[in-house]
Amino acid sequence: MAIFQHIIRAMETLDVRPGQFSVLTVIGANPGLKQIAISEALDIRRANLVGMINGLERRGWIERRAVRGDRRAQGLYLTPRGRATLSRLRSMAARHERTATRLLTAAEKRQLLRLLARVHDATA
Amino acid sequence: MAIFQHIIRAMETLDVRPGQFSVLTVIGANPGLKQIAISEALDIRRANLVGMINGLERRGWIERRAVRGDRRAQGLYLTPRGRATLSRLRSMAARHERTATRLLTAAEKRQLLRLLARVHDATA
DNA sequence: TATTGTTATACTCTATAACTATA
DNA sequence: TATAGTTATAGAGTATAACAATA
Secondary structure, rough: HHHHHHHHHHHHHOOOOOHHHHHHHHHHHOOEEEEEHHHHOOOOOOOHHHHHHHHHHHHHEEEEEOOOOOOOOOEEEEEEEHHHHHHHHHHHHHHHHHHOOOOOOOOHHHHHHHHHHHHHHHHO | OHHHHHHHHHHHOOOOOOOHHHHHHHHHHOOOOHHHHHHHHHOOOHHHHHHHHHHHHOOOOOEHHHHHHOOOOOOEEEOOHHHHHHHHHHHHHHHHHHHHHOOOOHHHHHHHHHHHHHHHEEEE
């Protein structure tokens, strides 16, 4: 929770919220994705995604384009400005990960991830 | 996050939310506490605490009593039913902690807590 | 008939301002 | 003048239902 608060506070300087970061990340890795696919991937109701997408589009970070073969859907793409913003956000995330693990050795970091993965397996 | 979801889902069977659990825990450990103290301890606005306290009182889990020496404040106490509920919630939390760590040895559990404490120190 | 995006709406959580009764 | 509790209110985040256009 402390890490989360830390990262969220940093991203607030770009006026970006965690959900927006995750949407930008998914679109960046999967250009042309339909809203329904993002909705399923991130477990966000498609009704709630509409406003988020509108906000990201209004800020010039993403755009909706027609999808060939299905006139109901629209593909989502990052704009050049969107790519620049995502790049800055990734740098922030990386910097905060370095901060969070600065008291750990490389071996301890690996060990931490290994133990957390087992906890996750146990609760999944 | 997986652990949190896990515990929250279990506590929903008693219709208890994470915030309510934390308030019951703090009152249980500090009988007679004033709302302002809980507000500061749990970082909950005193305005938002009012409704939570009302809800817990309505369900017969806590009660407000006069504080000698300060007629503005009211001390909060668990009722017998509140103590019983808190006890059940603690059992749930303990059971889920056992589930979460069931793939770890005792030494690995200690190591995990040690590493997480360092990450927390680094971000605090 | 089913799916995609959308609107409308409701409920919870969280945040601020302002009031009251005391101190 | 400050503090404890309260009320009112507004903003996020998240949930469901229903609609139009299209499949």
